[in-house]
Every structure is written in structure tokens, then in C-alpha cells.
Amino acid sequence: MKNIQNKTDLSNHIKDLKAKGKSIGFVPTMGALHNGHLSLVNSGLKENDLVVVSIFVNPTQFDNKEDLVKYPRTLDADIALLKTVSANNIIIYSPTVADIYGNNIVSQSFTFDGLEHEMEGAFRPGHFDGVGTIVKRLFEIVKPDRAYFGEKDFQQLQIIKKLVELHHLDVDVIGCSIHRAEDGLAMSxxxxxxxxxxxxxxxxxxxxxxxxxxxxxxxxxxxxxxxxxxxxxxxxxxxxxxxxxxxxxxxxxxxxxxxxxxxxxxxxxxxxxxxxxxxxxxx
Incomplete structure (x- = not known):
């Protein structure tokens, strides 16, 4: 299982894979992986030759800086968990903040036809600018054929579909059912x-x-x-x-x-x- 930390290395590797006719699925995550994430990866593996899983705690989508500091970072455990799904058909991209943002850790400003102002957008100002910024950059780096997102973040899913539409990005965005614990709690x-x-x-x-x-x-x-x-x-x-x-x-x-x-x-x-x-x- 490859763990690539540099966007140039990842882009070159994916270019080689696509030259060989391989299809690429993509599951963007902030790590601390659980069975909900694995269900997305499994969906990707069924429909693509390989799946890229990004593990990156994105600073620009946290309106609460304390939440950013406390957010769990468990890269070694995440890699071990992904190996239980597939040791050969998953590529991990675990960049540094500098690799993604350089020295300019700010969000691009987006409009999503008003979707960004409802619910989470009303309670978390700037959140979806951060989401749009990181997802657009990751799509540009990974260039996946398909990308998989859980419906637990349904508003985010709709906004990412709108992002792809408005910016003419060549990727199919696929929503996957909410994965729940036995007692019904949505996995998070x-x-x-x-x-x-x-x-x-x-x-x-x-x-x-x-x-x-x-x-x-x-x-x-x-x-x-x-x-x-x-x-x-x-x-x-x-x-x-x-x-x-x-x-x-x-x-x-x-x-x-x-x-x-x-x-x-x-x-x-x-x-x-x-x-x-x-x-x-x-x-």
C-alpha cells in the first residue's frame, strides 16, 4: 500500500495509472477512520481499479479552532485499517498543510446557489468555503473518475455536486448511505x-x-x-x-x-x- 505525501508524486503516479487504462475512485477523509469510511472505500473498489484515500485535517473548514486542535489524528491506525480492506488497490494521500496550501492557508470564496447559507452554513460561517476549497484542490490533484461521500453530511454532498457542476469538474460524485452503529448512531x-x-x-x-x-x-x-x-x-x-x-x-x-x-x-x-x-x- 502506497502512502504518498507529496501532490506532485501523487499526480505523476496517477498519470501513469491512467495511461495504463486504470480507473480511479476517490474517498476524501480527515482521518480517524471508522467503518463508515470503509464502506465508502468498498463502494469505490467495486466500481474502480484503484481508490485514493486522502487523509488530511483541513484547517480552513473549522470555524471552531479548538475543534481543529482536538480533532483526532491517527494516521498509523488509519493505514492499518485500510490494509484490512485491500493492501494493493488503495493509495493513501496524506499531505502536509504546506503541500496543499503553501504559505497561504485561506479559503477561496464560493457561492453554491444558496445551498451554503442553509443549516450548517447558518451555524458555521465560512465552513463551506473551506470544504469547497479543499475538495476542489483534491479533485484537481487526484483527478478521479468517481468520488464517494457519505449522506450523513447530506448538505455537504449536495454542495460538492454543485461545485462540480459550477466549475465543470470531470468527476462523478456519488452519495453513499449513512453507515450506523447497531444502536443507530451515525458513524463519525x-x-x-x-x-x-x-x-x-x-x-x-x-x-x-x-x-x-x-x-x-x-x-x-x-x-x-x-x-x-x-x-x-x-x-x-x-x-x-x-x-x-x-x-x-x-x-x-x-x-x-x-x-x-x-x-x-x-x-x-x-x-x-x-x-x-x-x-x-x-x-
Missing amino acids: SRNARLSPEHRSAAPFIYKTLNTAKTMFGTKSAGTVTEWVRSQFKKQALLELEYFIIADITTLKPVKRKSTQKSYRAFIAVYAGDIRLIDNIALN
Whole structure:
């Protein structure tokens, strides 16, 4: 398994592979890998000859600098985990900040037809500029045929699809189902930082989403939203930041349901100082 840390070396290696007719899948990550990441890698391996997995904690997408400092960095463990999937068909790209940004660690400014202003964008200013900057640069370096992203970050997935559309990037962006623990908690690198008490409480998030989905069949979005808020007020260990039912195309909150549109419920919750997000398709 190759672990390449320099973008020039990676680009040259991929150029050689493509000259031999090899197809390239791509899974960008910030490391601290778990089974959710492995499910993306496996999807990539089914549809491509090789998969590049980037491991890079991107400084420009953190609005909370303390969160950046605390974000787990476990490269050796990540490499060992990827070897359990494939020792020969995975290429790791683990660049330094300087390799990606040089001496100018700033985000490019993006517009994504308004998608960037909803939900996460409203609560994390500048976040999607950081996401757009790093994903665009990685696409330009790796030049993948297909790139794989989990639907846990559904808003991010839609924004990356819009990035590809607006900047005419030659890559297919593929969304993959949310990978969950047996108790329903969406897999996240942040889960490892939960205290035992908060980890025990966290499955309530998915349980509530499932009930909200059932309610949405007969109740208005406003009624469902108020019910969710009331449920979290009873939870001593979980603090609701937002619950929003939105149109999956525009990501704008629904005012009146339409049978012609598809909706998802999006949620962000603090378990102590750990922020967890999740979502669920409603129709």
C-alpha cells in the first residue's frame, strides 16, 4: 500500500495509472477512520481499479479552532485499517498543510446557489468555503473518475455536486448511505470523543428522526419540528442546536408539503462539547 505525501508524486503516479487504462475512485477523509469510511472505500473498489484515500485535517473548514486542535489524528491506525480492506488497490494521500496550501492557508470564496447559507452554513460561517476549497484542490490533484461521500453530511454532498457542476469538474460524485452503529448512531470520527454517558444517550438522535419520519406522513412540518424540540428539552445530556425539515434540492425549510417534492429532516445536537449531525429521508 502506497502512502504518498507529496501532490506532485501523487499526480505523476496517477498519470501513469491512467495511461495504463486504470480507473480511479476517490474517498476524501480527515482521518480517524471508522467503518463508515470503509464502506465508502468498498463502494469505490467495486466500481474502480484503484481508490485514493486522502487523509488530511483541513484547517480552513473549522470555524471552531479548538475543534481543529482536538480533532483526532491517527494516521498509523488509519493505514492499518485500510490494509484490512485491500493492501494493493488503495493509495493513501496524506499531505502536509504546506503541500496543499503553501504559505497561504485561506479559503477561496464560493457561492453554491444558496445551498451554503442553509443549516450548517447558518451555524458555521465560512465552513463551506473551506470544504469547497479543499475538495476542489483534491479533485484537481487526484483527478478521479468517481468520488464517494457519505449522506450523513447530506448538505455537504449536495454542495460538492454543485461545485462540480459550477466549475465543470470531470468527476462523478456519488452519495453513499449513512453507515450506523447497531444502536443507530451515525458513524463519525467525533463519536470516539464522546464520554460513556453521552455515547449511551446519543442513539436518541436517530430514534427521534425515525419517529419524526413517521409523523411527517400525517402531520405538518411545523408540528413535527415542535414535537422534536419538546423531546430534546427532556434530555439532560443532549442539547438540540437545530432540527429542520428541508427540500432536498434547495435545502430550504419546508413551509407547506408538496407531493411533488422530496424532503429530509436534518438535525444537529451537542452531546457535551461534541457536536453530532444526522439526517433522514422523509418521503
